[in-house]
Amino acid sequence: MSLEPAPSESLRVQTALAAVEHACQEGKITAGAVENIRAWLTENRYREYRDSVLQHISDAQWQKLDDVFWTVIPFGTGGRRGRMYEIGSNAINDRTIGESAQGLADYVVKYHGGEKPLSCAIAYDTRHRSRHFTELCAEVMVAAGIKVYLLDDYRATPQLSFAVRHLQCDCGIMVTASHNPPSDNAVKVYWSSGAQVLPPHDKAIIQGVMNCQEIKRANFQQALADGQVEIVTEQVDAAYFDAAVQCQFAGPRDVRILYSPLHGVGEAAVVPLLHRDGFEDVTVYEPHRQPSGDFPNVPGHVSNPENKAVFEKPIEQARSEGFDLIMATDPDCDRLGVAAPLTTDSAGPWGTFTGNQIAALLANFILDKAVAAGITNPQSYVVKTLVTSELVRRIAAGHGVRCVGDLLVGFKYIAETMDQEGPDDFLYGCEESHGYLVGSYARDKDGAVACMLISELAAELKAKGQSMHDYLGELYREHGLHREDLINVFMEGSEGMAAMTSLMKAFRENPPQSLGGMTVRHVRDYGSNTVTTLGESPNTQPLAGPTGNLVIMDMIEEGNYVAVRPSGTEPKVKFYIFTRLEANKSQNLEAADTKLVDRIAAIETDVRDFARVSV
Template sequence: MVWQETYEKWTKHTALDKDLRKQLEELQGNDKELEDAFYKNLSFGTGGMRGILGPGTNRMNVYTIRKAVAGLAKYIKSNVNDAEKRGVAIAYDSRHMSKEFAVESAKVLGAEGVKAYVFESLRPTPVLSFAVRHLQAAAGIMITASHNPPEYNGFKVYNEDGGQAPLEEAEAIINEVNKIDRELDILVKNEEELLESNLLEWIGEDVDKAYLEQLKTIQKQAVNESTLEIVFTPLHGTAYYPVMDGLQQMGFQNIHVVEEQAKPDPEFSTVSSPNPEEHQAFEMAIALGEKVDADILIGTDPDADRLGVAVKDASGAYQVLSGNQLGTLLLDYTLSQTENLTNGKVIKTIVTTEMGRAVAKHYGVETIDTLTGFKFIGEKIKQFELTHEHFLFGYEESYGYLIGDFVRDKDAVQAAVAACEVAHYWKQQGKTLLEALDTLYEKHGFYVEKMNSLTLKGKEGAEQIATIMEDIRERPFTNLAGLNIVAVEDYQTSERYLPLEEKSEDITLPKENVMKFLLENEAWVCFRPSGTEPKIKSYFGVKTDSKDDSEALIKTIQEEVEERIASILK
């Protein structure tokens, strides 16, 4: 069906939401915007469904939410035991329309006879993951667009294990969603009906207390009377209460909050992006840190599944750690302080630093790789229950970490309290986190990683991203920065080609549109379209015997890759 037909169906729908109708009227005559809003349905990627708020099948609104929830309801009723009775746990962050979408989800579930447990106020993503397990729910829904700009919102699906729905489940759910061709006519029940028939239950404090109790289990040592000075910013999101409660419960007292960023704000008005991966998000935290002479600055994204950390360098200026650097510090501390490492496993993604593998090997622990996306780490943890392997730590380069498996998604609350414990430990040794990192580099090698992200919006952008991947796949690199390619990994065909040996091997991970090139001397490059944003990401990793050599090598590799991509787009 061409987009104009879908657009016409919406404009002629007599009961169309009045705000969406007004927005459609304002878009009249703007065919480019209208085409982008209606030319396709929002699809599930590595992190669920995410998009710009507004009218249209390719936008986040009550109708795309209803369609997604109706598909989920049909899936769990057919595939999960006692789904109607066990219900679905629902949480939401501080974004525009988040609570409305959460309640709308409950209304659709109620019409399907499925109970909904909805948090009475905003909560972090990891608390939703925990709630699914704690309540033994059949599934979970998180309304969030993570660290995206204010005009976005999103919808994440969690399975009964509390993890994001893995590929097979997500495909089955989306198949159910795609069977629904009349998103404007989906039945809903009103809130009063749901409460009267016990199909809606508001939840909150009891789940919070249970989560905080589990948070105690990741603590490795007492930190009472710690002199550590902490600055914390929740970046206008959901993390204020759980992080503050977690730090105080652990024993930290000297916590300074960036008050201007403590309150939820869907516009994220004090930052250009509410993303702790970006250094500008720490500007206010750095100013406060300088004022109180803080040892560590911690910042969480809006739904509190990602954590950024900044610490002082040798000159006394605050430096934001990369996700790989913080992950390495957390990993080393966790393994060094864990008594029983028998049959223990560390899980990381294929674009996360190889330094983690070196650290784990030092402690006699195996590292397992997964595709990008924490859903795959959660899926592995679930498998460990059958194989009796012991989960020790999971992380990805994009600031996502997990220590205790009572949550099955990345958890910035866990990471925040753990990072402060690690900083406390090293302060006792007379070192900052950067100095601690230097000791690890001296021991394991100077690993350096970078990531380039190219945003190409709309239908045209999606086509350009496809063209880049197609070109790289059809004309693979043979060398970069003078280093030969020793392996070409195509995760779409599940094939690893070894050009120097002229032979191929199978890749056992799930199929995904990813290309990775392994170079001599432990360098590597990986290309991956984002599953949730209009971006193509290029990841780079190197290892040499010195920081300067590693920085120079990775810069050369980046430049050669950028030239190649620019030539493709000409």
């Protein structure tokens, strides 16, 4: 729908559009930005943003305009996420958040066809404008005739997943950008299962979002007074802790814990759950305690427990005060990071664990307990993604448990597998990006329950006089040393998207013949679902598995491979490097580790060189 603005305004718009076209011809702005700016200047649905767009054009802010308009912000692996800015189709603002909620509301209403009353659970984290976006989403839902159950304080993403299931909602919204920088925010959209939306719902919701003309809103305060928005924080908290603590295992609880919420929501979830599980000596790391969207005391202001640097200062306190374990969760408390002493001496050196290492530690601990309790059967299974360590699969096999591991990146696929395979036989789900789940109370990764189980493992090992690092070493000697690494190559804006597309095409059509001195034997392309054998007589065969933008290059030595995929939540390409030595070559862990560290360095050099010449 086009506006017919007043003559003076129409002239301003035409003059601005001419300036935009001229800027495009001079290479200052991309064609995609021109198209989206034209829509925001001429279509009625964007009328309230017109003056701001015109001012940006008048001020010749071409780089900013290109950044926020070059594309339409997509739904990725975790919903719709990006940098906040007042205008722009490629930014998080009232328009993009509002149309996201409207697209979800319209689809939910259409899907159910008026057959029953509808409801939506909504929660939010400590980020800038999270509460504002929460009320906006609630207003859209209520205007569509959908009752809102609101967690009216900072709460964790897994608590939202739980609330959707517990309250039997038709959908859910979590306002969070997870571990992204302070500039970002997002919405994660959930279906009635408590999992983030999957096909066919995701495509239908996206279509509704893209076609959204009008964002219809109720008044939040009036909806609250009328009971159309109901505060359920205390009710959901009580039910969540009752369900989550059921995932506990019996054992010692004598361990000193230092916990960091990294300025996020985690303290309200982790600390009460640890206390319910019998852990009394829990201290919150004070410099990271204050909820803040600026993440002021975290290195680089990025609250990501994958980053070793966030543990440096907590380790200093732990060593001086005799703590046994440090845990940190990201701002929405669905990811867990861990540090522990290298030996049983907490005053000595400490080390952090990667997401893959934590996945393996928890897998072995949980499966040991499950087998000892006699709760496993031939149908019992664990779940992991394609870019999560194969050590998890080997640990599962060692316990006589199935591993479903042929999944794309995104915990929603683990949740989908739980419901396909049956939640009663589900034991554990994990992904390398520090996400873990046990139990069937939720359908998303849960940092709080992961904290509880790691604490139980730490207490059990302390009682045995063994460090967590030594425990991991035992797993390596049994199953072979596994070493993994992750390379993130950021590619911002429209030029970055073109570079990513070019790079993925190169890996598919002209992949490297060797990496780190090892011959590449196969290239698995999950985009075309084909596997190509390289060499003198190359051939291509069908590849069973999911379809997605992922390429995996298998080296000639089993267990050594590189996976490449564009991130679904940030403007970057991710390179996952996997290396392994057989168990008989892993008994001397120090020598084996040196070999694999050198191998990873060589592979990384080759991967970076290939990427540099391919874009």
